[in-house]
Amino acid sequence: MTALLAVVSACSLGSSRSGPIGPDQLPASNTGARPYKKIGVAPFEVRTQHTDSYSRELMHSYVLGAIRTECQGIIFVQPSDEDYPPVLRSLPRLESGNLDNLQVAIAGRQLGLNAVLVGTLTSVGTEEKDWGIWWLKQNRHYVGVQIRIEVFDTETATKLVDEVAARQVRIDEADVEMIEQQDRIDSGFIEEILEVIAQKLDDDICEAIGDQHWKSYVLSADPEQLWIASGSRHGLRPGLVLEVFDSNTVMEGFGGHNYFKPGPKVAEVKLVEVQPQRSKAVVLTGGDIKPLSPVKFKQ
Structure with a gap:
């Protein structure tokens, strides 16, 4: 059988729990002086054939579920939210087809996000391999899944994470025949693989996000x-x-990628009115x- 997928090795190892996402719950309390970081999650993309419509939901469930479990003290703005911002549903792209990192950062700044997470199911397919000693060789069949996770920093428009992870599971002859007849791979195989892949990604992603200082952005100012x-x-x-910083100069x-250059501190401000999603401050x-200037805690 002709191979549909050449699987690459997973990029990172970690240990965590994964599973379907339950109701969105914020941490019970903010015990320290630091606010919660806010990460925007774009709808995961499926850029491969041989899958069904359930594959996107499985990615959100297992991959995002594992990341949320591992990353403590972070609010995830995700597609299932009732007030999910439309700007995250269709992030701008360059002519090359790659995400426009600068526009992704600008969209994130408008929402007060620390970072924007983008997930893509890049490849799903089957592969046939020879197994055993040469005179006892036999064919074995596998289903493979490959995903990519990118995390964009909103202050600089650089990537905090760009991870590719893949895994295979063995299938039998009956499964191969079913796949050939239906011209698609059952979501059950994809679910099994995603559950394992999710545990290999969350550690590096949470570490990269955790290394970033909390920040938000100015909506308007006089x-x-x-x-x-x-x-x-x-x-x-x-x-x-x-503290407010002038980090609006583009390099x-x-x-075709452009970036924000970190700039100097330009002001100190004090919060005088705090609403659920925004705050008013006076200039000290x-x-x-x-x-859209970055706002950070005074060091």
Whole structure:
């Protein structure tokens, strides 16, 4: 049987629990002085044939479920949310077909996100391999799945994570015949593989996100006050003093990609009104605050 997939090795190892995502629940309390980081999750893409419509839901369930379990103290803005922002449903792409990292970062800034996570089911297929000593060789058949996870930093538009992971499971002759007849691979095989792959990805992803400082972004500003794209739902409270940075200068990169250049601190602000999704602050020192400028805790 002609191979439909050449599987590459998984990129990272980790240990975690995985499984279907339950109801969206925030952590019970914010015990420290740091607010919750907020990560936007774009709808996972399926860029391969031989799958059914359930494959996307399986990716969200197992892969995102494992990441959410492993990454503590983080709010995930995910497609199942009732107030899920439309801008995340169709992220802009370059002519090459790759995601426009700068526009992804801008979209994330508008929502006060620390990062944007994008998952893709890149390949699903079958492969036939010879097994055994040469005079006792026999053919064995496998189903393979490959996924890619990218995490974009909203402050710089760089990638915090770009992981590819893959795995195979053995199938029997009856399964091969069924796949050939239906011209698709049953979601049960995909589910079994995704459950294992999810446990290999979450550790590196959580470490990369955990290494980032909390940040949000300026929605609007005038010389005396400004609105920030985070609120009480993310752990902010009146009286907190934050720093604002000018990180809006764009640098050209390779392959049509552009990036934000980290800039200097331009102001200190104090929160005076905190709503669920946004906060109002007054300027204590400095000024010249531009919309979409990063806001961080005072160090």
